[in-house]
Amino acid sequence: MAKKEFQAESKRLLDLMIHSIYTHHEIFLRELISNASDATDKLYYSAMQEGRTGVTRDSLPIRITLDKEARKLTISDNGCGMTAEEMEENLGTIAHSGSLAFKQQMDAKDKNDVDIIGQFGVGFYAAFMVAKTVEVISRSEKTDECNRWVSDGADGYSIAPCQRDTVGTDIILTIKDNAENENFDEYLEPFRIQAIVRKYSDYIRYPIQMEMPRTRMKEGCDPEKPEYEDYTELTTLNSMVPIWKKSKSELKDEDYNAFYKSKYYDFTDPVRHIHMSTEGAVTFHALLFIPASAPFNYYTKDYEKGLQLYSNGVLIMERCADLLPDHFNFVRGLVDSADLSLNISREMLQHDRHLKLIANNLEKKIKSELLSLLKNDREKYEEFFKSFGMQLKYGTYVEYGTHKELLQDLLLYMSSTENKMVTLEEYVSRMKEDQKFIYYACGESAAKISLLPQMERLRDKGYEVLYMTDSIDEFCVKMMQKFQDKEFKSITDGDLGLESEEEKQEIEKLSADNKTLLDDLKTALGDKVTRVQLTSRLKSHPCCLSTEGAVSLEMEKVLKAQRMGNEPEVKAERVLELNATHPIFQKLCALSGDQDKLKTYADILYTQAQLIEGIAPEDPVAYANAVCSLLSE
Ligand code: ADP
Ligand code: MG
DSSP states (O other), X not given: OOOBOOOHHHHHHHHHIIIIIOSOTTHHHHHHHHXXXXXXXXXXXXXXXXXXSSOOGGGSOEEEEEETTTTEEEEEEOSOOOOHHHHHHHHHSTTOOHHHHHHHHSOGGGTTTOOOOOOSSOGGGGGGGTEEEEEEEEEOTTTOOEEEEEEOSTTOEEEEEOOOSSSEEEEEEEEOOOOSSOOOGGGGOHHHHHHHHHHHHTTOSSOEEEEEEEEEEOTTOOTTSOOEEEEEEEEEOOOOSOGGGSOGGGOOHHHHHHHHHHHHTOSSOOSEEEEXXXXXXXXXXXXXXXXXXXXXXXXXXXXXXXEEEEETTEEEEEEEGGGSOGGGTTOEEEEEOTTSOTTOOHHHHHTOHHXXXXXXXXXXXXXXXXXXHHHHOHHHHHHHHHHHHHHHHHHHHHHHHTTXXXXXGXXXXXXTTTSSEEOHHHHHHHOOTTOOSEEXXXXXXXXXXXXXXXXXXXXXXXXXXXXXXXXXXXXXXXXXXXXTTEEEEETTBSOOSOOXXXXXXXXXXXXXXXXXXXXXXXXXXXXXXXXXXXXXSOSSOSEEEEEESSOOHHHHHHHHHHOOTTOOOOOOEEEEEEETTSHHHHHHHHHTTOHHHHHHHXXXXXXXHHHHTTOOOSOHHHHHHHHHHHHTO
């Protein structure tokens, strides 16, 4: 039997295949099972064409046999088989795919019945990653001739006639001996093989069967002194029908939830499932889930986003990160597309046009499903938002607000007037006629914010205020700037746009009259404040702090907490505002000229205003002493 050499290019390709295309050895099994499934599909297809009866998918199993002693792993199928010529063509030339040719010849209308996986003509060679010798015994359905193809890798192959009882193919691998860092014995272990089949080939449409080891009590033995024996049982390893390829009308919520919980190890039902199938520029099925609660490591750097990626029911990648944008990284699920190749590498995937199209489609769909959840099942949405709202806010903020248009409709904030979580759209739709801004206030909790002195006037006006209690909130708002053309305004901002013209003039006049006093107070406080001014925004409180410039008091706190080592401290520019109608102001006027007393008063008022904002005094002892000296007067 003459040995033939692989073609020159094939030799080089083979080397590449074995050493670099695949990152995991175990996928050789996925490739060989996919080929067996393709061959079975081809036979099934011609049986349908010819109207042969009695051919069902269940009657065409793919069988795996292990022989530990002889180090042999065999994959047998009842598919179309190959003639000697086809063996030469398909197995002798790398990158020649008989399956692609078959698919191209098939009628368009039949494509739905047959799920041919192969198209690149390289998968078969993955066998050489784990096998020292590969033997292919095949009997062709067309000619009934039977041939044996053998190769031990790089130096070529030979083909000779042989015997096989039925039409189909056996791929017999002689598994390599263990090497220093590589364990090949595992490919002779039934449980390991079972796990690999379940991982990659669970949704192959034909039963994949193997004799599995079992134990049972010996027949007729004394139950008091039980004796056990080992036996094997022919077992179907794969579950065959992928739920995402079923039609939606066949499936109930429970089916989706059960699939989600078993596949993604969650105890709670997801708040939403998204089942989509699209055809057109790119054809794919997707089954996505929005979990109700965050996994324990969600907000740590250990969490990896991504969806499972399948090509025609065969797993390509466990977590394909490129399918999900970071702001939707909580979504679990999978994508199945026949437009993607099994043999594609991670690097190639990143630049794959189909993958980008799919990712864009998914992003839009996730957004619209979240909006629909928000509209139709508010309670569930709020549950979702509790777990993942932070991620949406973060997504709105990062990359200079690139994604704000997409995400801002999905945000919720506590409302001062509604006492519940509201959307920005709801806020704007309720705004008073004369109201210019979307007011918000930051702080530790809604309860604490509601006590801020600045809240009084807004409350009197009947304006709604959004309470922001997450540290990211104000950064996110600064990035949004506006929502539906309405500017955001912090209630600690200098100018809240609340005063009427009259009020403004009145304050201006009062300020001019008391210029010396205000200047003296500013001098007393030094660079703690940029200004001291009179205000009409306060009602029962004597004073408050507001800020000018980009950094607010809340942002100052967040930045301070995140500050590292000797980074310069970022300070908000403070303005001390005094309530001109408060008795304390009269007292200050009376002290005019007594610089020492004024300084004590100024320090106390400033420190109190800071305390109300949740900022600890820089020198608590000095503050306590100042208060005590006043008390003991
Ligand atoms: P692909 O599956 O992408 O076409 P492979 O390298 O996996 O490439 O296989 C090459 C070709 O060998 C297949 O297209 C098919 O024509 C043939 N082939 C492989 N395995 C079998 C099999 N079990 N039965 C029949 N033909 C097979
Ligand atoms: Mg293949």
